[in-house]
Amino acid sequence: MTTATRREVLGLYRRIFRLARTWQAASGQMEDTIKEKQYIINEARTLFQKNKNLTDADLIKQCTEECTARIEIGLHYQIPYPRPIHLPPMALTPLQGRRLQSQEKLRKLSKPVYLKSHDEIS
Template identity: 85%
Template sequence: MTAATRQEVLCLYRSIFRLARKWQAASGQMEDTIEEKQYILKEARTLFQKNKNLTDPELIKQCIVECTARIEIGLHYQIPYPRPIHLPPMGLTARRGRGLQTQEKLRKLSKPVYLKSHDEVS
């Protein structure tokens, strides 16, 4: 990891903790706020620990993009949890009719950037 990339990752990590400190739940309930703050901190620690040994610059860049997207989506929608995607089981069309394997591959490719690591951790 280059020094610039390391600096960018550390800046993101600090910004997540600042965000968690200032977070207010959309419901306005103190219990919800505490729960959401804990979720933000736990999710950040888990994902950063999981990815701390990455050396491939492309994978690191993807993780940075995912982190930035999740921060922006969380701020915009005022929810810390990733937004779910809803695709019907056989809803993606394939060029060749290979059935379920093709559908699974297409579903994996169509997954939004902010959900790339969500299923791996949850």
């Protein structure tokens, strides 16, 4: 990992914890605010701990893009949880036929960047 990449990753880590410190739930309830703050902190720790040994520059770039997207989406919608995608079961049917493997591949390719690591943890 280069020093510029390391600096970027640590900056994202600090940004997440600053965000968690000042987070207010959209409902205005203190219990919701505490739960959401705790979720932000736990999610950040889990993902950063899981990815701390990455050395591939492309994978690190994908993780930082996912992190930035989740921060921006959370700030925009005032919801720290990842926004789910809703696709009907056979919405991505290929033209040649309905094979399960190609369905799964297309579904995986259609997943937004901010949900890449969510399914791995949940």
